[in-house]
Amino acid sequence: MSSQSAFAAALLNPELPCPGGLSTWNGSDPATRFAVYRNNVMVSLVDALADTFPVVQALVGEEFFRAMAQVFIQANPPRSRLMAFYGHDFADFAGAFPPAASVPYLADVARLEMARVLAYHAADVDPLQVEALQSALADPDKLTSLQLMLHPSVQLIESRFAVFSLWAAHQGTLCLSTVDPDQAQAALVFRNGLDVVTQALVTSSATFVSALQTGQTVMAATDTASGIDPEFDLSHALALLLRWQLITQIITGVPCHEHKH
Incomplete structure (x- = not known):
């Protein structure tokens, strides 16, 4: 040494x-x-x-x-x-x-807090214009291969514990005594301007976002989310991503894995 x-x-x-x-x-x-x-x-x-x-x-x-x-x-x-x-x-x-x-929920709360650090320091990328997504979604020829790239700051925490509520209770927005730690929750973390935003997501929406992050097409991600919850609302999930300007790019080429037939 x-x-x-x-x-x-x-x-x-x-x-x-x-x-x-x-x-x-x-x-x-x-x-x-x-x-x-x-x-x-x-x-x-x-x-x-x-x-x-x-x-x-x-x-x-x-x-x-x-x-x-x-x-x-x-x-x-x-x-x-x-x-x-x-x-x-x-x-x-x-x-x-x-x-x-x-x-037992300590590790997932730590993951959420580190996600906030990663989101804060992530690269800056311009958001996609709403009209561009609307146009792509309206084209049936592109719909089957449509992929969405999300902002680099987007972090997703999925936990079998109430990770969001436990965090929120220490921000003064919830009373800790009302939190059931054993309630499974997902949290979406991202940067909006200079602020890091943390918000709860229903399981199916979290599954949808996770599928997009792994490169699944919008249709495939929708199928995956619908498998979790048959009442999954694609319009609501896309509106959430658009409202927070988290979609940065549209890819309309056929994904590589779809060539493997």
Whole structure:
């Protein structure tokens, strides 16, 4: 292990000794100075995670969250100077963290909060004009192969828990005591201007959006959503995407997978 690697490893692991070869400008004890520096770094990283996952922290309490965050940091040190996305794997970690097993929805709430970060930092793409979609939908020759590209900020969280309501209750829009955590929910996260929007979606609409994101045609995505709910309303789902300007491109060519006959 190089001296830099040894320094980094010791910086995030208090069980490792102070690296050798350190000196201070004023002759003070290097080990003491290093311990202070190590503590400051850890506190800064824990604070960064707390900023990204405020609802997760509220659900388990500050003391528990900070202890959990320290374990995460030791196992997942930052690999980039860009700290905005640090904690991308925190949801998976929280879901497998034994002391948090009594809060089974914690991981999905963390995924929603990270989705908000990803949406905020996503690329900017101009929305499609409503008239262009109306024209494409009116052409029966194009309808069977019509695909829609969604804005890069669009994130979809589907959970067997009340992930949206749990998040919303900590924004002051719902009373937490009225939330049934075991109610399956889906949440759509996206950026509108400079604001990140989070809203609940019914299961069939979430299935439709997910199918579009995987490259299914509008017709195929509609069939998939209708399989979830025979009363799925395509017009309502498209109106939602148009209202929030989330459709950025129409593709009318025949998808590659449809050539495989």
